[in-house]
Amino acid sequence: MDFSIPDDLQALQIKTRRFIADEIIPMEHDTRQSPHGPSAELRQALIEKARPHGLLTPHASIAMGGLGLSHIAKAIVFEEAGYSPLGPVALNIHAPDEGNVHLMEVVATEAQKARWLAPMVQGLTRSCFAMSEPDGAGSDPQMLATTAVRDGDDYVINGRKWFITGADGASYAIIMAKMEDGSATMFLTDTDRAGFIVERPMDSLDSCFAGGHQVLRFENLRIPATDVLGEIGKGFRYAQIRLAPARLTHCMRWLGAARRAHDVACDYARKRQSFGKALGDHQGVGFMLADNEMDLHTTRLAIWHCADVLDRGGKGNVESSMTKVVSSEAIWRVVDRCVQILGGQGVTSETIVERIFRDVRAFRIYDGPSEVHRMSLARKIMARGQEL
Template sequence: MNFTLTEEQKDLQARTRAFITEKIIPYENDPRVTAHGPTNDLRHELVGLARLAGLLTPHASRELGGLALSHIDKAIVFEEAGYSTLGPTAMNIHAPDEGNIHLMEIVATEAQKERWLRPQVEGLTRSCFAMTEPSPGAGADPSMMNTMAVKDGDDYVINGMKWFITGGDGANYVIIMAKLEDGSATMFLSDMDRPGIKVVRSMDSMDSCFVGGHVVMEFKDVRIPATDVLGELGKGFKYAQIRLAPARLTHCMRWLGQARRAHDIAVDYASKREAFGRILGKHEGVGFMLADNDMDIMTARLHIWHTAWLLDQGQSCNFESSRAKVVCSEAEWRVIDRCVQVLGGQGVTGEKILSRIFMDMRGFRIYDGPSEVHRWSMARKIIEAGVRS
């Protein structure tokens, strides 16, 4: 693996960095950033800026108007976008839309792409992905799924409850995971205004970075025509892996930008604030935290780049993406935690953006599979490989 950036990658990195610094960071205190995420109005304004800068939905194919970024390209660009809490929203690369766009490009029919994907890539619409359910339904264990899709003529009738559905409030379409009568899982596409789909409530959460927040959704006798099945019947769990393995990694990329932002703020503060006769950074207790930050940031970046490189070689990377997700979520969390400590009182107030990053990032150790589930999955694969050898 060559760590040298091409001239094109350097240019894209510089363009993204300048765009985030000059155009997006000034919006971070906009009153339209609510407890349930940026409003749709703010999102459209930010998306317009990214469109003008030629940085909108860069991971999409050129046929759809994107830049067809490789996974390594995404590692570079998404980290820069993540330097602002609003950067991924502006560039249309935030969850769940980023993962849904990736999945739709691979699995959707041409008709489905024209109907749902193209407007989304253009930044005109949003989506959500409905898989997680209240107990006793699917959570970290997707095999426990209770939402059912029953064949009825040329349609499928879906009934069930979903929750923690990111972006659900105000989304234009939804990808629904449901079980067929034979127990296999299938994905279905639907406009959100289809009869029987109801956003029951928004869920209060620590984070405030996702447009549309996190919601509880009810599906009651939702009739989906067979033409709106996403991919093949019974392959829902397989498609989920197509979506989730790269999506785990893009989470790592975006949050790495946040960790770097927090570290830069902490370094600036520790270089100027004086206590006990010297600047904070010259006290070993503070200096060691900054050194540990640097090590954690580099460790996370190396895991991201290595896994991205393997994905670009055509590998599935289920094991590697689990490993990267655990390492990055925990390393990046340690960085922001230390930065809050370095800033002291300023770190726990709205005076600095650290407290927002702190609250937003805590869920990263749970999103797309808790660390414990990924460790368990990795352990099983390690043992299986040992038995085979």
């Protein structure tokens, strides 16, 4: 692997870093934010800041209006965007839209792309991905209980979903439902269709996702057969297309957040005097800063390696599982240490670190908890041993 960053990508990195510092960080105290994320008005204001800089939806293909970034390029740019909780929203690269853009580009028909994908790439709409369910479907998608039954030229959807990120205010949804033969299919639907019901918001630790997290209910939601995403019965296969890249981009964005917390802690450790010397000169604090640097470094290397695998055409399922566990746990350690270094300032809104702490804790659960990834990896390890 070549770890050098090409000149054009380095220029994009610097451009993104300056944009976040000059345009987005000053907006972090904007009052148009709630425990359920930035408001639609604030989101649009952020997007309009990114648009003239040519940084809007950079991961989308050039044909769709993006920059067509490779996975390695996304690793560079997304880390810079993640340096502010509002950065991914501004660049239109936040979950679940980022993963849905990738899935739609691969699977959707041209008519579906024109109807749903193009406006989202332009920053005009948002989407949600409705798979997780209150009774089990999430880490184990085989437990899907939401059903789809053919009725003439339509499919009728019934069921309940929960922890659906971005559902409040989304223009369309991708719904995973179980067919009569037990297979799964993905369906596209406008969220204003009769039978698509947003029951309630869910309170959560994080507050960085536009639209928050919602509980949904489908009551005889009628979806035309033309709005099936891909082919009937291939929902689980399409989920894999979305899964590895979207899992990895989570790592990229949260790495930027952890780096921000570390920078704040380093600045504090240099300036704060304690027992006659700078706080960071005490080994107890200095060692924590050193451990942070090592965790950030190993996380970045894991991300870049997985990105390289994907760029070379590999599926990246194993690599993304390992990277997700390595990243989520290392990033949590980094931010936790930063809170400790900052003391009272770390547990209050005096710095951004308290907010980052709340946001990143859930990362060890999103896109599969660490335990599920370890279980999956263990099975592959045992199977590999049997083959030898």
